[in-house]
Amino acid sequence: xxxxxxxxxxxxxxxxxxxxxxxxxxxxxxxxxxxxxxxxxxxxxxxxxxxxxxxxxxxxxxxxxxxxxxxxxxxxxxxxxxxxxxxxxxxxxxxxxxxxxxxxxxxxxxxxxxxxxxxxxxxxxxxxxxxxxxxxxxxxxxxxxxxxxxxxxxxxxxxxxxxxxxxxxxxxxxxxxxxxxxxxxxxxxxxxxxxxxxxxxxxxxxxxxxxxxxxxxxxxxxxxxxxxxxxxxxxxxxxxxxxxxxxxxxxxxxxxxxxxxxxxxxxxxxxxxxxxxxxxxxxxxxxxxxxxxxxxxxxxxxxxxxxxxxxxxxxxxxxx
Amino acid sequence: xxxxxxxxxxxxxxxxxxxxxxxxxxxxxxxxxxxxxxxxxxxxxxxxxxxxxxxxxxxxxxxxxxxxxxxxxxxxxxxxxxxxxxxxxxxxxxxxxxxxxxxxxxxxxxxxxxxxxxxxxxxxxxxxxxxxxxxxxxxxxxxxxxxxxxxxxxxxxxxxxxxxxxxxxxxxxxxxxxxxxxxxxxxxxxxxxxxxxxxxxxxxxxxxxxxxxxxxxxxxxxxxxxxxxxxxxxxxxxxxxxxxxxxxxxxxxxxxxxxxxxxxxxxxxxxxxxxxxxxxxxxxxxxxxxxxxxxxxxxxxxxxxxxx
Amino acid sequence: xxxxxxxxxxxxxxxxxxxxxxxxxxxxxxxxxxxxxxxxxxxxxxxxxxxxxxxxxxxxxxxxxxxxxxxxxxxxxxxxxxxxxxxxxxxxxxxxxxxxxxxxxxxxxxxxxxxxxxxxxxxxxxxxxxxxxxxxxxxxxxxxxxxxxxxxxxxxxxxxxxxxxxxxxxxxxxxxxxxxxxxxxxxxxxxxxxxxxxxxxxxxxxxxxxxxxxxxxxxxxxxxxxxxxxxxxxxxxxxxxxxxxxxxxxxxxxxxxxxxxxxxxxxx
Numbered sequence: 001x002x003x004x005x006x007x008x009x010x011x012x013x014x015x016x017x018x019x020x021x022x023x024x025x026x027x028x029x030x031x032x033x034x035x036x037x038x039x040x041x042x043x044x045x046x047x048x049x050x051x052x053x054x055x056x057x058x059x060x061x062x063x064x065x066x067x068x069x070x071x072x073x074x075x076x077x078x079x080x081x082x083x084x085x086x087x088x089x090x091x092x093x094x095x096x097x098x099x100x101x102x103x104x105x106x107x108x109x110x111x112x113x114x115x116x117x118x119x120x121x122x123x124x125x126x127x128x129x130x131x132x133x134x135x136x137x138x139x140x141x142x143x144x145x146x147x148x149x150x151x152x153x154x155x156x157x158x159x160x161x162x163x164x165x166x167x168x169x170x171x172x173x174x175x176x177x178x179x180x181x182x183x184x185x186x187x188x189x190x191x192x193x194x195x196x197x198x199x200x201x202x203x204x205x206x207x208x209x210x211x212x213x214x215x216x217x218x219x220x221x222x223x224x225x226x227x228x229x230x231x232x233x234x235x236x237x238x239x240x241x242x243x244x245x246x247x248x249x250x251x252x253x254x255x256x257x258x259x260x261x262x263x264x265x266x267x268x269x270x271x272x273x274x275x276x277x278x279x280x281x282x283x284x285x286x287x288x289x290x291x292x293x294x295x296x297x298x299x300x301x302x303x304x305x306x307x308x309x310x311x312x313x314x315x316x317x318x319x320x
Numbered sequence: 321x322x323x324x325x326x327x328x329x330x331x332x333x334x335x336x337x338x339x340x341x342x343x344x345x346x347x348x349x350x351x352x353x354x355x356x357x358x359x360x361x362x363x364x365x366x367x368x369x370x371x372x373x374x375x376x377x378x379x380x381x382x383x384x385x386x387x388x389x390x391x392x393x394x395x396x397x398x399x400x401x402x403x404x405x406x407x408x409x410x411x412x413x414x415x416x417x418x419x420x421x422x423x424x425x426x427x428x429x430x431x432x433x434x435x436x437x438x439x440x441x442x443x444x445x446x447x448x449x450x451x452x453x454x455x456x457x458x459x460x461x462x463x464x465x466x467x468x469x470x471x472x473x474x475x476x477x478x479x480x481x482x483x484x485x486x487x488x489x490x491x492x493x494x495x496x497x498x499x500x501x502x503x504x505x506x507x508x509x510x511x512x513x514x515x516x517x518x519x520x521x522x523x524x525x526x527x528x529x530x531x532x533x534x535x536x537x538x539x540x541x542x543x544x545x546x547x548x549x550x551x552x553x554x555x556x557x558x559x560x561x562x563x564x565x566x567x568x569x570x571x572x573x574x575x576x577x578x579x580x581x582x583x584x585x586x587x588x589x590x591x592x593x594x595x596x597x598x599x600x601x602x603x604x605x606x607x608x609x610x611x612x613x614x615x616x617x618x619x620x621x622x623x624x625x626x627x628x
Numbered sequence: 629x630x631x632x633x634x635x636x637x638x639x640x641x642x643x644x645x646x647x648x649x650x651x652x653x654x655x656x657x658x659x660x661x662x663x664x665x666x667x668x669x670x671x672x673x674x675x676x677x678x679x680x681x682x683x684x685x686x687x688x689x690x691x692x693x694x695x696x697x698x699x700x701x702x703x704x705x706x707x708x709x710x711x712x713x714x715x716x717x718x719x720x721x722x723x724x725x726x727x728x729x730x731x732x733x734x735x736x737x738x739x740x741x742x743x744x745x746x747x748x749x750x751x752x753x754x755x756x757x758x759x760x761x762x763x764x765x766x767x768x769x770x771x772x773x774x775x776x777x778x779x780x781x782x783x784x785x786x787x788x789x790x791x792x793x794x795x796x797x798x799x800x801x802x803x804x805x806x807x808x809x810x811x812x813x814x815x816x817x818x819x820x821x822x823x824x825x826x827x828x829x830x831x832x833x834x835x836x837x838x839x840x841x842x843x844x845x846x847x848x849x850x851x852x853x854x855x856x857x858x859x860x861x862x863x864x865x866x867x868x869x870x871x872x873x874x875x876x877x878x879x880x881x882x883x884x885x886x887x888x889x890x891x892x893x894x895x896x
């Protein structure tokens with residue numbers, strides 16, 4: 001695997017640089033009086049986890065889910081709603097968030113994976129929109145205005161708490177590394193090979209005796225759970241959940257992060273999230289109408305920079 | 321649940337269906353013929369509303385706004401097709417989704433720059449601003465009838481255009497077999513531009529005629545776009561007939577669900593549960609419908625011939 | 629017409645199609661087609677373009693459902709069985725248009741096929757690149773089909789003839805008893821074709837083969853029996869010599885098609 005390969009490869013060097021920045025920011029930031037970046041990078045890492053999860057089905061599996069942000073919302077709202085009802089233990093919240101994300105992914109996947117191509121894109125979008133409208137109509141939990149997460153998930157130990165900014169940061173960092181590690185293991189296992197083969201040539205997979213549907217569905221559920229975890233982390237980080245977390249534009253942005261970093265590369269989604277969100281910050285600091293630059297930028301990336309950053313920095317993406 | 325309210329809501333649903341059809345018709349043609357996932361279709365809805373609305377405000381005539389909107393959107397549609405979308409035809413769906421997503425961001429921001437963040441209020445002309453009695457105690461706003469009639473006329477016109485004219489024949493040929501149509505000497509790039517232009521006009525019309533009721537706003541096309549996706553999925557990609565039927569069904573079910581679902585739920589749920597579940601379930605109703613239809617017919621109700 | 633009974637029909641029947649029908653819209657691609665393939669034989673299906681040969685492969689392999697008729701495989705009714713289940717039963721196919729995993733290496737292509745044969749792939753952790761139970765059989769098979777020195781090359785970068793060999797290697801790795809080969813010589817030059825003929829001859833006996841082929845040299849060199857298909861109908865079945873001399877075949881097929889096929893007819 002190139003991603004764990006030689007550092008001489010510029011894409012890997014860039015990845016390593018981003019990871020080092022992530023790792024040392026909380027240590028350096030107070031010294032530089034820039035603790036603002038701790039929040040910014042924590043946010044980026046959460047998106048990175050979500051993008052890694054999307055890459056699993058989209059990059060490796062060829063399944064263009066246009067509703068992936070819905071699992072951010074589901075993971076987030078599970079934490080927010082439980083906290084609203086006074087349940088703050090992480091040992092209850094997190095398994096539930098994982099379970100609900102997985103269940104929703106199972107149902108949505110079971111429906112949408114019956115279709116292909118454009119239908120699949122539109123159905124994942126529509127199903128996500130359904131949950132979006134559900135959250136908008138949930139008056140009890142704040143409707144449009146969202147819901148304050150009344151307390152952070154309680155890990156039940158004295159030496160480590162999400163109320164501590166650094167602990168929170170490194171929890172997210174650990175989950176980010178874990179998500180990349182898990183997708184690395186998955187992609188190279190028999191399961192991952194099946195998913196990648198089905199992307200490459202679905203009819204051939206069927207004609208050597210493998211029914212692809214259940215493998216794709218399993219991948220869809222794993223990705224949903226992983227993104228649900230990103231959602232529960234986001235709820236804890238921001239102290240707030242709202243329907244906007246699963247707005248369809250968020251799903252579009254997630255897709256862009258994956259493509260920007262380099263599809264079906266292990267760390268591509270992480271660097272993609274990093275570049276995407278840093279660029280947004282910079283442009284937004286420059287003009288409030290930054291979308292007028294960002295939109296055409298997106299079009300240009302699609303037209304001229306297939307393979308994303310990883311593709312630009314190396315001739316070939318990791319998986320090849 | 322009295323019949324006056326029911327009739328009124330049925331008509332409202334029908335009217336929503338008409339708007340959806342105007343959106344879905346262009347989308348489904350572009351999908352069917354060019355195999356292009358075009359999210360920017362929602363932007364055409366918005367631009368039609370702003371451009372037509374501005375013309376209406378400047379000339380003081382709503383009808384003139386509608387009339388002049390047509391060539392404006394045709395030009396905008398063709399320009400967008402020729403500058404941005406043309407390069408995307410040979411690309412895969414992912415590239416198309418991303419690039420047209422970028423176009424949405426651009427158009428939204430451009431609209432905000434030109435018209436400001438508040439949007440545009442377009443008043444109804446006095447002769448359309450009234451209520452008419454339909455007998456049996458049923459009254460209905462004139463303007464909504466105007467929308468329904470306009471939509472039906474356009475649908476009929478589209479049926480004639482696609483079914484009876486030479487260009488319609490080319491469109492149908494292109495939809496069923498692109499290579500064949502190319503081999504027959506059809507000028508494919510020109511055909512695509514025209515189809516896209518027609519789609520932009522239809523979307524713009526939908527955006528404009530809904531504006532006196534809702535007002536023109538940034539991003540107004542996006543929710544309608546997603547509903548139009550649902551319609552297309554239900555109707556079957558590439559099928560105008562499917563788009564029409566699915567639009568009306570979707571519009572009526574969505575509207576009736578929002579008005580009556582809590583009453584229906586009261587029949588088998590306690591009052592407070594029905595009251596809170598009503599809005600939640602009704603906002604999900606058409607998606608549930610879509611999921612159910614897809615479960616039994618993954619290609620939609622009217623799949624195009626030769627698909628799949 | 630004809631029910632020429634070749635002597636080896638008394639053997640076990642591996643595959644039997646009864647009254648298969650398949651129409652696409654108004655076009656009838658398969659018309660009341662019956663066919664039986666004896667265990668161990670190479671049974672060729674020939675016919676002019678548009679005779680419904682590929683539709684027949686799709687029906688037999690389970691990629692298409694027939695409108696009517698039935699298919700029996702080793703005595704078991706498989707008409708309703710989906711494609712993956714038929715592979716599990718031992719019926720494997722190759723494609724006319726090369727169908728391989730282009731982004732995988734040659735070895736990975738065959739390894740995946742071996743993996744499919746070994747049962748479900750719900751194994752999430754162990755890397756396949758260190759799985760000897762996949763690598764060893766795949767290497768062994770690739771050696772047998774003459775791709776032993778090409779294992780680490782991306783499949784998409786192989787020469788065309790080698791891709792065709794890989795295509796069949798993928799099918800063989802599922803350990804079938806029956807091979808459905810859809811024009812294995814398609815697009816090959818004479819030299820490559822000759823090598824493929826030798827390759828298939830080596831498989832003879834070990835596998836029952838239904839060979840769809842345009843190349844008459846290959847058909848007459850390999851086949852024990854030949855079925856001639858015209859417009860989705862069987863017009864003749866029999867030993868190569870009988871088919872060569874069958875007037876209906878000459879009339880409908882050899883006379884009707886382009887002269888290339890005619891001239892090759894006597895070349896066996």
